[in-house]
Amino acid sequence: MRNQIEFIVHGKYALFTDPISRIGGEKFTYQVPTYQALKGVVESIYWKPTLVWVIDEVRIMNPIQTEVKAMRPTKYQNETNDLMYYTYLRNPAYQVRAHFEFNENRPDLAYDRNEHKHHNIAKRAVERGGRRDIYLGTRECQGYVEACVFGSGEGFYDHYGELSFGHMFHGFTYPDEGDSESFQARLWTPVMKEGVIQFKRPEDCDIIRTIRSDSMKEFKQGVNFTSVEEEYSLIMEEGEQ
Template sequence: MGFGIKLRVWGDYACFTRPEMKVERVSYDVMTPSAARGILEAIHWKPAISWVIDRIHVLKPIAFENIRRNEVKSKASGKKLAIYTSEEVQQRAALVLRNVEYIIEAHFEMTEKQGAEDSEEKHYNIFLRRVRQGQCFHRPYFGTREFPVSFELVEDASSVGESVHKGDIDLGYMLLDQIFKLNDKREVAEVTPYFFRATMKDGIIKVPRLKEAVR
């Protein structure tokens, strides 16, 4: 296991969309491991490292709110270089989380793409420096870009406070991650989702490794 970190993240709203909901967006009860990894990668990522989520601490009560959002129906591509929102916009309902706060407990592992100049200590210190200075490659978000993430390093675990959740809570099957298979043109040809049975114990969700997940 590589160097471990704890990152506190919070925001006004979040939407970790359930993949089985085809029309309207409905969020999972808590942040998914893939969303947590996306936040870490927004702060610091290189081909030489791979982030692994170990635990997710749910600090605030789970509260939902119904909202309506404007979305565009299509995506920009090589064949469609421009999108005119006046023609493409549509309104969709969404069941989102409000007033969320989590602690992401994770570590990174070195990959086969590491170079001679790469080391665990180097990337660990880079991550710490970037978090302390509030730096990120792009603003991390909770599921969708209009729900930005505030973040800070957990320097002292005793200063965080306890979760409001006590006992065991079965959250059902949750998306763990998605593996993308590319074709010869480096385009996404196949997406394989992996799920796990999420159980929250005293506000903490232990995240399994990908080999322990189900498809």
């Protein structure tokens, strides 16, 4: 597929929080990463409002193992600490395949739609481990990105067959990627086949619910936006030096 990147992301721990477990404060991780979590990883590698990243598939490389940790977060009602138990994934590693499309809700940024330069910058960012810090679900779970060929190497679930994870959170649809006027949440039922989960596109999810009305953020060149042409020129200058 055009505009595609492939990489492996790994870390010591991950916490892809099940929303149900947030109510009591004791967070419990999903067994596999959500679409939204992986999209966050990709956007930390490279993102512009001109683009919309689509996560195509993820390959689970290591066995799904959990570890419980005692935490002392701040209480909701005051500033004292409480004792909570968080359940993390241990030693997670995922091969990810994703591609970008131009954001049709941003006609004001049409001048920035240089497919070739965006793709080159994204691939370069993958090779360098991303532009921003990578997190696996939550900030305390540091992740690391490396370029790879999707499907290479041996994965723990390569010959496992088929496994369903039931209803899971898929992701959020922000106004600038949806109907331009509402913030939505999506649910779906992922199925892992031979270690690989192929994601549905956001608009094809089983359940989509509107959370609230919202509006798109405005971007202006020279104020809070830099065109890909300027970025690409700077990168080429750095490479020559």
